[in-house]
Amino acid sequence: MEEKQTTFKPLDPLLHSELRLAVMSILIGVVEADFVYIKSQTGATAGNLSVQIDKLSAAEYIQVEKTFKGKKTCTLCRITDKGRNAFAEYVETLKQYLQIPKV
């Protein structure tokens, strides 16, 4: 019987992405944020952001609501409980890699 990977817990690939992590980082601190705001804060292109938001949404880490701001469309994002938990776990896992003591 073979022993497996004792040391490093795998990192959630959905969160281990610069842009998706930045999006989650923003959303964890606010009630909600819209596409335009997230775009400005991250400096991402609209296309890239759109794709990454879709992925986070498909995983149910965030919830996306399409509304209007006056006459303009507005894409609102909120983190879900699942997303919050995943983020917290990602942070704890990463601490092992970064040699940062837990809590």
Add this chain to the structure above:
Amino acid sequence: MEEKQTTFKPLDPLLHSELRLAVMSILIGVVEADFVYIKSQTGATAGNLSVQIDKLSAAEYIQVEKTFKGKKTCTLCRITDKGRNAFAEYVETLKQYLQIPKV
């Protein structure tokens, strides 16, 4: 004049990789480690590890020395000062994303 990406500093792409980060995490804590040990600690395949070690080596984040252990070849790795600095900076940058206060 346009304002750019105020909030998130870019993450060093060489370190923002699960396996390369694990390798650096190991090497930061020891004087040196060999290929076989790193492989066992990370659970990586030999091929993948070989490629990632090459990349870290090409960036001079680590130094690779080919020696022998008895009659067997032995690939020794050590972190460099450049690697140590890059790792430290990566950790600090990441803290922003993870909402962990700096020092």
Add this chain to the structure above:
DNA sequence: TAAACCAGTTTATTTTATAAACCAAATATT
């Protein structure tokens, strides 16, 4: 001496990230 094994490397494949091109609606321009 051939079969299996060890320590890796090289190459091919899959996955991922990213930007370019596009679209519909709203607003501004002549």
Add this chain to the structure above:
DNA sequence: AATATTTGGTTTATAAAATAAACTGGTTTA
């Protein structure tokens, strides 16, 4: 009023990355 421009995105094509499969050269074992 027609047309040009901007806004808020989505879709698609391309570039880059991660990863495993296949391979190599030497070593031990049967």
